[in-house]
Amino acid sequence: MTRWLGWLAALGLLAGLAMGFGYAPKDAVQGNVQRIMYVHVPSILTAYLAFALVLIASLGYLFTRRTGWDRLAHSAGEIGVVFTGLTLVSGSIWGKPTWGTWWTWDARLTSTAILFLIYVGYLLLRGMVDDQERGARYAAVVGILGAVNIPIVHFSVLWWRTLHQPPTILSPERAPVSASIGLALLVNGVAFALLFLYLLSKRLALRRLEEEIRA
Amino acid sequence: MPDHWGFVFAAYGIAAVVLFGYWRRLIRLHAELSALKARREVKR
Known part of the structure; x- marks a missing residue:
């Protein structure tokens, strides 16, 4: 199953590259630099998915105290941090040629950086507490509180005046992109989601092995 | 423009390095x- 997911994700990423560079047209205003969007937007959507899973699994752990929920929250949290880091780096690289700066303390960028730091802290907290059960409990609380930041990140561009553009997808209004750009984005989004599921299954297996060795 | x-x-390259590195x-x-688990089981 995991192997199949891996192959599906690899095929999806190849299709995403073909769509992003071959099918989707060059942006009329930004030129080819806009193609960074096919990495940037799927990365943050995958991070949202990961942190939403952390929220659900953390609630599950606090209610049931079953290790499986904690395993899921820990694994999804780690992968979410990777994708949020990727979002920040790709956004910064996109920002330089379009805005003239690598970074600005804009509401979207700042709230995303805070999201990243919250979940880095979430992972560090697990390593800092010796008692596994207590560490899992503390982490679950941080995982739940951290998820509050997800809607703040997403709607920051609507709630405040920002340099960052409004949401391209998951927008309250009709998506402001052409059908071909939207389709390329969709293919890349699905490919990143498959990659997330594959990495999650790998990370879950690793965490299970860690538990067996510790026992 | x-x-x-x-x-x-650069953006695609960094994404590839990060994701491949994590994998x-x-x-x-x-x-x-x-390997560690297998060694422990042999000792038992």
């Missing part, structure tokens, strides 16, 4: 822990 291909390749790390740790 100029195309800035260097920025495009390799998971595989390596899994192999190391599996």
